[in-house]
Amino acid sequence: MSLKYMTPTEQFKKYLPKDYVELVDYGPFGKSQDEAGVNNIGQFKEVLEEHPMCSGCLMAYFIRVFFAALPNPEDTVTLGTAGCGRLAISQAAVPFIYGNYGDQNAMASGLSRAFRLRFPDKKKDVVTLAGDGGTMDIGFSMTMHSWIRGEKFTTIMLDNEVYGNTGGQESGMSPQGAILKMAPEGKKFEKMPATELAKTAGCVYVVRISPTNIKKTAKSIKRAILVAREVGPTFIHVYTSCNIEYSIPTEEVFKDAKDQEKDRFSFEEYMTDEAREVIERIEGEEKKAKKAKKGARKEEVVS
Amino acid sequence: MEKKRYNMRVSGLGGQGVVTTAHILGSAMDNAGKYASLVPFFGSEKRMAPVEAYVRASTDPIYEVGEVVYPDIIMIYHPQVITHGKSYTMPFYMGLKPNSLVIINTDRDVLEPEDIRVLTELKATVVQFDATELALKIAGTELATNMAMMGMLLGLIKLVSMENIEHAVKERFLGTSFVTSGGTAALDSAIEKKFKKKEKLLSKNMEVISKTFEMADSVDLNSGKLVFQLAV
Amino acid sequence: MSQNARPKLEKKIVDAGYLLKEAPRTQQFITGAQAMAEAVKRANVDMAIAYPITPQSEVMHLVGDIYAQGHIKEYYRAEEELGTMSAIAGAARAGVRMFTATSGPGLLRGLEAIASWPGHRIPAVLGVLTRVVNAPLSIQPDNIEIAYLMHCGALVLHAENQQDTFDMTLAAFAIAEKVDVYIPVAVATEGFFVTHAKGYVNTTPEDMALTPIDPTAAPVPAMDNETPPARIQRDAPVQKSNFMSYLIHAVWQQEIWDSNKRSMKYIYEYLGGPIEVQDPEADVFVVASGCAAAQAREAHRYAQEEGLSVGFIKVRSIRPFPVDEIREAVKNAKKLIVPEHNIIGWLCKEVKASIPNSGIVVEGPRVYGGMTLPVELIMAEIYNALGIEHNMKL
Numbered sequence: 053m054s055l056k057y058m059t060p061t062e063q064f065k066k067y068l069p070k071d072y073v074e075l076v077d078y079g080p081f082g083k084s085q086d087e088a089g090v091n092n093i094g095q096f097k098e099v100l101e102e103h104p105m106c107s108g109c110l111m112a113y114f115i116r117v118f119f120a121a122l123p124n125p126e127d128t129v130t131l132g133t134a135g136c137g138r139l140a141i142s143q144a145a146v147p148f149i150y151g152n153y154g155d156q157n158a159m160a161s162g163l164s165r166a167f168r169l170r171f172p173d174k175k176k177d178v179v180t181l182a183g184d185g186g187t188m189d190i191g192f193s194m195t196m197h198s199w200i201r202g203e204k205f206t207t208i209m210l211d212n213e214v215y216g217n218t219g220g221q222e223s224g225m226s227p228q229g230a231i232l233k234m235a236p237e238g239k240k241f242e243k244m245p246a247t248e249l250a251k252t253a254g255c256v257y258v259v260r261i262s263p264t265n266i267k268k269t270a271k272s273i274k275r276a277i278l279v280a281r282e283v284g285p286t287f288i289h290v291y292t293s294c295n296i297e298y299s300i301p302t303e304e305v306f307k308d309a310k311d312q313e314k315d316r317f318s319f320e321e322y323m324t325d326e327a328r329e330v331i332e333r334i335e336g337e338e339k340k341a342k343k344a345k346k347g348a349r350k351e352e353v354v355s
Numbered sequence: 356m357e358k359k360r361y362n363m364r365v366s367g368l369g370g371q372g373v374v375t376t377a378h379i380l381g382s383a384m385d386n387a388g389k390y391a392s393l394v395p396f397f398g399s400e401k402r403m404a405p406v407e408a409y410v411r412a413s414t415d416p417i418y419e420v421g422e423v424v425y426p427d428i429i430m431i432y433h434p435q436v437i438t439h440g441k442s443y444t445m446p447f448y449m450g451l452k453p454n455s456l457v458i459i460n461t462d463r464d465v466l467e468p469e470d471i472r473v474l475t476e477l478k479a480t481v482v483q484f485d486a487t488e489l490a491l492k493i494a495g496t497e498l499a500t501n502m503a504m505m506g507m508l509l510g511l512i513k514l515v516s517m518e519n520i521e522h523a524v525k526e527r528f529l530g531t532s533f534v535t536s537g538g539t540a541a542l543d544s545a546i547e548k549k550f551k552k553k554e555k556l557l558s559k560n561m562e563v564i565s566k567t568f569e570m571a572d573s574v575d576l577n578s579g580k581l582v583f584q585l586a587v
Numbered sequence: 588m589s590q591n592a593r594p595k596l597e598k599k600i601v602d603a604g605y606l607l608k609e610a611p612r613t614q615q616f617i618t619g620a621q622a623m624a625e626a627v628k629r630a631n632v633d634m635a636i637a638y639p640i641t642p643q644s645e646v647m648h649l650v651g652d653i654y655a656q657g658h659i660k661e662y663y664r665a666e667e668e669l670g671t672m673s674a675i676a677g678a679a680r681a682g683v684r685m686f687t688a689t690s691g692p693g694l695l696r697g698l699e700a701i702a703s704w705p706g707h708r709i710p711a712v713l714g715v716l717t718r719v720v721n722a723p724l725s726i727q728p729d730n731i732e733i734a735y736l737m738h739c740g741a742l743v744l745h746a747e748n749q750q751d752t753f754d755m756t757l758a759a760f761a762i763a764e765k766v767d768v769y770i771p772v773a774v775a776t777e778g779f780f781v782t783h784a785k786g787y788v789n790t791t792p793e794d795m796a797l798t799p800i801d802p803t804a805a806p807v808p809a810m811d812n813e814t815p816p817a818r819i820q821r822d823a824p825v826q827k828s829n830f831m832s833y834l835i836h837a838v839w840q841q842e843i844w845d846s847n848k849r850s851m852k853y854i855y856e857y858l859g860g861p862i863e864v865q866d867p868e869a870d871v872f873v874v875a876s877g878c879a880a881a882q883a884r885e886a887h888r889y890a891q892e893e894g895l896s897v898g899f900i901k902v903r904s905i906r907p908f909p910v911d912e913i914r915e916a917v918k919n920a921k922k923l924i925v926p927e928h929n930i931i932g933w934l935c936k937e938v939k940a941s942i943p944n945s946g947i948v949v950e951g952p953r954v955y956g957g958m959t960l961p962v963e964l965i966m967a968e969i970y971n972a973l974g975i976e977h978n979m980k981l
Contacts, residue, residue: 057813127812131677147810149680151673152699158670159677162636163810166681169633169660170802170811194673197666381785385616394784394959419885420748420780420878421959 055082055126075099075145081126090120090270099125103140108302110309111210111292114263115140118181118208121270122146123277128177129163131156133191135183136217136294137210154191156180157198157207164205177277178205184225185215188244192224199253199285206280207255207287208273209246212294220297227316232297247320250287256327257286262309262317272321278334279327286327291317360413361512362423364450365504366442367432370402372501375527377408380505382523384412387515392417405441412514427455428512430504432486434461446470453477456576458507460486460500464584471581480576482507484585486567492587493566494559506564510571517568521561528557594657598796600631603761606797607754607857612789619781622749622788623688623714623774624649626756627659630712631796633683634661638671641726642778643690643716650686668693672700679709682802682809684760688714690778694732695720698739705740705770705843708807710763710800712756713741715775716782717877717928719957727957728778730877731929733905736773740843742850743905744858745876746776747884749786751903758857760797768850769806770843775905777878777928780959848907861909862902864916866891869898871922871972874913874938876902879926879960886965897969902934910941922972923948926965930955 058076065073075081078097080088088096093116100119105112115137122128131149132138133156142148151159160180167176180187187195187209195207214232215221222235224244231238250258257279263269269290276286291312293300300308313319323331363380367373377393384391394409409423429451436442437459444450448457448470455477459465462485466474474481486503490496502524509515574583601610606629617625623646627635635654637647654662665671668689675685689697694715704711717730737743744759746752752774759772776782808814854861865887875883880901890897900916902909917923925935925948932950939945949972952964970977 129680129810129812147812149677149810151676152669152703155669155673155676155700158665158673159680161665161670162634162674162676162678162685163681164677165661165663166634166678166683167811169683170681171813176812193666194670197670201663378785382616392784392786394780417885418748418881418888419962420777420784420881424959424961425963 058126079145080120080122085121085123085274088120090117090266093120099146100140100144103143105136105140106296108295108300108305109136109292110263110295110305111136111212112140114210114269114290114292115144115181117263117266117269118273119144119146121273122177123274124175124177127175128179131160131163131178131180133182133186134217135186135210135215136212137181137183137292139217141181154182154186154189155194156182156186157191157203158194160205161198161201161203164203168204175281177281179208179277180205181208181210183216184209184211184213185223188246189224196249196253199250199255199287202254202284204280204282204284206276207285208276209287209289210292211246211289212292212297213243214294214297216294216297220294243316246289247287247322250289251322254285255287256284256324258289258320258322259287260289260317260320262291262313262319264306264309264313268319275331279323279330282330283324283326358427359415360411360417361428361514362426363410363412363428363430363508364423364426364444365408365410365430365432366436366444366447367406367501368402368435368441369404369406371406371432372498373406373432374408376501376505377410379520379523379527380410380412380508382526383509383515383519386519386522389414389514390417392420394420394422403441405436405443407443425450425452427452428508429455429457430508431457431459431461432500432504434459434463434465437465448474448477448479451477451479455479456511457481458504458511459483460504462488464582466582475581478579479581480574480583481581482511482574482583482585484570485587489566489587490563493563496559499560499563502560502563503567506567507571509564510568511574511576517565520564524560524564525557528553528560593660596657596794598631598794599792600798601795602798603758603857606791606795607758607761610791610795612791615788615790616785617749617788618645618783618785619746619749619752619776620645620649620716620783622753622786623756623782624653625788625790626753627686628653628793629791629796630686630757630760631684631799632659632686632760633800634678635659635686636663636665636671636674636678637687638665638668638689638693640668640690640693640718642718642728642782643688643693643714645782646688646714646716650688668697669700672697672704675711676700676704676707676709679711680707680810682800682805682811682814684764684800685709685711686714687711688716690716691718691720691729691732692724695735698735701736701741701771702739705847706839708769708805709771710769710805711771712759712763713771713773714756715773716778717775718778725957726778728780728878729929729955729957730775730777730927731931731933731955733775734929734931734933736775737906737933740840740847741770741906742768742772742847744772744774744854744903745905746774746781747877747880747901749781749784749788752776752781753788753790754858755903757791757797758853761857762850762853764800764804765850765853766804766806768846768853770846770850775877778957780878851904851907851909854904854907858903860912861904861907862900862912862916864898864900866896866898867916868919870896870920871924871969872898872900872917872920873924873926873965873969874900874902874917874934875926876905876934877928879928879934882960882962883926883965885962886969889962889966890969895969895973895975897973905934905937908937908941913938913941914943917942921947924951924965924968924972925949926951926960926968927953928955928957928960929953
């Protein structure tokens with residue numbers, strides 16, 4: 053159990069960095085989502101606190117929500133590639149593998165298979181988080197083939213519709229007509245149909261979302277990870293606007309995200325029957341456990 | 356032309372079993388406690404496209420690898436290698452060392468005056484015979500052409516015994532997993548049927564090889580004669 | 588992916604020293620591709636990832652068979668070489684023993700990932716079955732790709748023949764995983780000349796396997812959330828400032844190349860050293876690696892039969908390059924002949940850079956495009972070097 057490895061002895065504690073000790077004592081490791089999840093952000097020490105992202109960045113906000121929503125942070129490994137996202141992801145207290153350009157889904161294929169080899173009885177969650185360029189342009193073949201092979205891990209595309217980190221160039225996910233660097237006359241073809249590609253390539257659970265509702269966002273992340281453990285590849289296509297390259301005033305970032313909900317990022321949730329079974333089983337069990345807990349508390353009060 | 360080392364170039368067309376012969380030659384040398392190395396050279400792997408293989412055979416260990424650029428023995432499996440230029444090496448005797456041997460499968464004399472001039476200068480011996488016809492006559496299939504060619508070669512230079520050859524041919528067609536004694540009863544009927552077919556193939560191939568050994572006896576490599584035309 | 592369904596083989600586990608130096612051996616007459624696969628069979632490999640390219644494919648077909656027989660736990664065909672090499676990098680992070688093989692253009696396609704393996708501390712073994720990479724394209728065994736590979740930080744061993752291919756591949760796993768090395772090892776040999784040609788190989792018993800990988804015995808522990816220290820330190824110092832980024836890259840890469848150098852003692856231990864020298868007192872040496880060494884060995888034999896003062900040096904290890912060993916071996920030599928299977932002469936450049944009197948180095952003979960290197964060409968250079976008149980009609 054990995055949590056044990058994180059936990060220092062009392063004697064050793066004073067020699068460790070304060071941040072480390074606090075993460076062990078007050079972090080989300082070994083705790084349930086009710087104790088340390090998106091519903092009580094601010095009441096526990098989050099795995100991601102500091103990041104160098106632009107002020108008002110929706111991607112930084114989503115990444116924070118993502119880490120808070122992890123069902124099993126102490127046994128999760130994230131993988132990513134060059135881009136804005138990894139600047140924050142790499143500063144979380146969850147192992148992160150920073151690979152080469154666009155190779156995150158190929159690496160995750162190897163990693164998740166190797167985890168199943170070494171730890172057949174444990175649940176080790178593997179999640180790739182890369183931008184639209186990393187997922188759908190330079191990493192396209194590796195993304196698609198990991199899905200086609202049915203690799204059991206979660207792919208999250210942080211779609212800001214532009215190469216933000218390299219200075220605002222057009223990507224395959226930029227909307228048609230957008231005037232960006234390397235598209236001086238405006239983008240001449242349509243935004244790539246990422247969720248359709250995912251479904252065609254064999255993803256068993258696919259969500260497109262603009263992350264305006266924290267609970268809903270966290271629920272999708274959790275479902276994607278749990279289904280990937282048992283069934284097959286899962287994909288979340290999330291809007292994480294670039295307020296710099298698309299000139300969105302900081303105070304309007306959230307409004308823009310809401311607008312996008314009615315436009316290119318209308319909520320979509322797709323699941324295969326097999327994925328649905330897993331979700332219903334797990335969520336049913338959770339509900340039952342909650343009810344039992346509530347009942348027990350009521351009894352306590354009554355008695 | 357007895358030598359410590361023979362470097363051979365085998366030229367033919369795709370489907371003639373050029374590479375198979377090279378493998379069998381290698382195994383036969385191995386069985387005889389001698390040394391051999393072989394290199395197949397494929398172009399695009401198509402039927403009737405040029406194919407070359409190279410075999411080095413020696414009484415000492417062999418270090419060098421790769422195609423044989425300067426051979427002492429050249430085997431031509433199809434007259435079109437010469438007449439149509441279906442070859443990686445043109446003319447067919449390119450690189451041939453002095454005092455060497457050429458064996459050609461052909462139903463007619465394919466040597467042009469220019470070839471005869473160069474080959475005479477090199478003091479070569481050229482053996483021409485219709486290996487395809489021989490294969491058809493004895494084994495009932497053109498597929499045994501390579502056996503006729505190999506038989507002729509080994510009949511001429513006596514590198515290995517008939518037993519060594521038979522063992523190598525067996526290895527090639529029956530595979531090492533097939534044991535002719537015992538065990539076979541355990542094989543299921545499907546495999547057994549296949550096995551019997553292969554046994555038949557093997558014996559036909561050996562008949563072809565024996566015949567070419569006989570034919571080779573009529574050739575004297577030290578006679579100084581350039582061309583031997585053998586009737587089938 | 589149920590592990591229970593996989594065949595289970597009983598094997599005797601032995602350490603690398605025993606397996607390579609003491610274990611009984613039996614002779615087989617097999618191709619270089621088979622030799623590489625036979626080594627993988629005995630190396631207790633956890634996972635192999637395959638992608639086809641001529642002439643490599645034969646190796647990974649055979650490794651696939653070995654997987655089906657239960658010698659390897661996981662195997663799949665990847666999408667292309669960058670995907671293959673990246674998946675190796677991912678899997679190795681979980682602390683498993685990895686193998687793949689490629690050729691020429693495939694190596695270059697995967698090179699972005701391969702060049703990052705040492706820095707990621709990936710102790711994987713990579714088979715390189717050489718092939719033409721530049722246009723006009725061909726499938727033949729030119730070995731110019733090694734020039735690209737030798738600056739990646741990985742160890743590069745160059746096999747002369749099928750036996751070397753077996754021994755070096757097996758040794759590669761042991762050397763790669765040494766705690767003071769822990770970087771990838773590439774085992775290169777020429778396509779077709781070795782991969783598709785049969786040679787005599789003394790192999791260790793099939794039911795004897797190398798000690799499994801120990802993911803805790805690593806300078807950078809596996810990212811398996813099991814191996815302490817747990818990675819919950821939240822810092823990405825490379826981003827803090829440009830100067831931090833320079834410094835961190837610099838010290839990290841220095842450590843990689845130091846690791847590369849430190850592997851030399853294991854090359855002595857398991858492979859008898861980075862070079863082989865015959866006739867150390869000779870005036871003229873033929874210095875070669877890989878297949879060219881086989882041709883050079885033959886030339887050396889011819890020279891001996893003719894009573895010429897010719898020595899032979901085979902270079903087994905291209906990285907680390909045996910600078911000291913070569914300088915010592917040729918200190919009294921008058922000429923060095925460096926036959927190669929590529930147009931740029933990467934070995935020639937390395938040899939020249941290793942000695943104070945590089946003027947004694949003859950640049951060649953070289954063949955390129957994957958052509959064979961006729962022993963006669965080396966003989967011609969030997970005669971030239973010794974001032975012997977010859978008319979070889981080449």
